[in-house]
Amino acid sequence: MKIDLHTHSYYSDGMLSPTELLRRAIAQKIDILALTDHDTLLGVEEIQQAAFNQPIRVIPGLEISCQWREQTIHMIGLNVDINNLSLKKKLAEVSDMRRHRAENIMRKLMKFGVPGLDENVSRSVRGVYGRLHISRYLVEKGYASSHGQAFKRFLSRGKVGYQPTQWMDLEEAVQLIRHAKGISVIAHPRRYDFTMKKLASLLEVFKSHGGDAVEVATTAQNKSDQQLIAGVAKQLDLALSIGSDFHEPCGYNELGKASFLVNTEGMKRVADLL
Numbered sequence: 001m002k003i004d005l006h007t008h009s010y011y012s013d014g015m016l017s018p019t020e021l022l023r024r025a026i027a028q029k030i031d032i033l034a035l036t037d038h039d040t041l042l043g044v045e046e047i048q049q050a051a052f053n054q055p056i057r058v059i060p061g062l063e064i065s066c067q068w069r070e071q072t073i074h075m076i077g078l079n080v081d082i083n084n085l086s087l088k089k090k091l092a093e094v095s096d097m098r099r100h101r102a103e104n105i106m107r108k109l110m111k112f113g114v115p116g117l118d119e120n121v122s123r124s125v126r127g128v129y130g131r132l133h134i135s136r137y138l139v140e141k142g143y144a145s146s147h148g149q150a151f152k153r154f155l156s157r158g159k160v161g162y163q164p165t166q167w168m169d170l171e172e173a174v175q176l177i178r179h180a181k182g183i184s185v186i187a188h189p190r191r192y193d194f195t196m197k198k199l200a201s202l203l204e205v206f207k208s209h210g211g212d213a214v215e216v217a218t219t220a221q222n223k224s225d226q227q228l229i230a231g232v233a234k235q236l237d238l239a240l241s242i243g244s245d246f247h248e249p250c251g252y253n254e255l256g257k258a259s260f261l262v263n264t265e266g267m268k269r270v271a272d273l274l
C-alpha cells in the first residue's frame with residue numbers, strides 16, 4: 001500500500017492545482033493521499049471532487065504553523081472536518097496574518113534593492129502567502145541560486161527579509177485539530193534543528209496536550225533519524241505517519257517517495273487510524 005499524508009497544492013506554496021496533484025498521485029499509484037496545505041483548507045473540495053470514482057482515497061488535511069518555546073513547529077491535521085467553525089475562523093485570521101507578513105517581508109526586500117517583488121508575488125499566490133513564493137522570485141531573478149540560499153541569505157531569522165511572526169501555540173493547534181475531529185501529527189521532526197533531548201520534550205508536551213502522531217518517514221529523514229524518532233514515539237505511544245512534503249515536480253522529491261525504512265513492527269500507524 002502506497003501512502004502519502006503530507007502534500008501541498010497551489011493554494012499554499014505548492015505549484016500544482018489539487019486536480020493536478022491528484023492525477024500525479026494516481027500516476028504514482030498512491031492508495032491514500034492527504035492534501036495538507038499550509039494553514040488552509042481551500043484545496044480540499046477540489047481534490048475530493050477530482051477523486052470521485054478514482055482508485056485513490058483522499059484525506060482532507062492541513063499543515064498548521066504553530067510555536068513552542070519560540071520555535072516554529074509544523075503540525076499536520078488529518079481527516080479534519082472542513083466545515084468546523086472554530087478551525088475556519090482561526091485559518092481566516094492566519095491567512096490575513098500571512099498576507100501582512102509577506103507584505104512586510106517584501107517591503108524590507110524592496111528597500112534593500114529587490115524591485116518588482118510585490119506585483120509578481122501577489123500574482124503567484126492563489127490562497128495563502130508563504131515565504132516560498134518570495135523565494136521563487138528571488139531565485140528566478142538571480143538573487144539566490146536556490147531556495148536553500150534564498151532562505152539562508154534573505155528570509156531566515158536575523159536576515160534582511162526576516163519578519164518575526166506570532167503563530168498560535170502548539171497546544172492551540174492540537175485543540176483545533178481535535179475539535180475538528182482530526183488526527184494531529186508533528187511534521188518533519190528532524191527539521192527543527194533540535195537536539196534529540198529537546199525533540200523528545202516537544203513530543204512529550206505534544207502528547208500531553210492530546211497529540212496523536214509523528215512523521216517518521218519524510219523527505220531527507222534518514223534511517224538513523226527514523227530509528228530515533230520511532231524509538232521516542234514508541235515510548236510515548238504516538239502513532240507514526242508518512243509524508244513526502246511534496247510541493248512541486250522536481251528532481252529530489254516525489255509523491256509517495258517517503259516510505260518506512262526502519263522496522264516499525266507492532267507500532268501504531270496513522271494510516272490504520274484513518
Ligand code: AMP
Nearest residue numbers: 013038065129130131132147148151247
Ligand atoms: P512559511 O510557512 O511561509 O514560513 O514558509 C515555510 C516553507 O518554506 C516551508 O514549508 C517550505 O516549503 C519552504 N522552505 C523553508 N525553508 C526552505 C529551504 N531551505 N529550502 C526550500 N524551501 C524551504
Ligand code: MN
Nearest residue numbers: 008013038132
Ligand atoms: Mn511549504
Ligand code: MN
Nearest residue numbers: 063074187188
Ligand atoms: Mn512543514
Ligand code: MN
Nearest residue numbers: 006008063245
Ligand atoms: Mn509541508
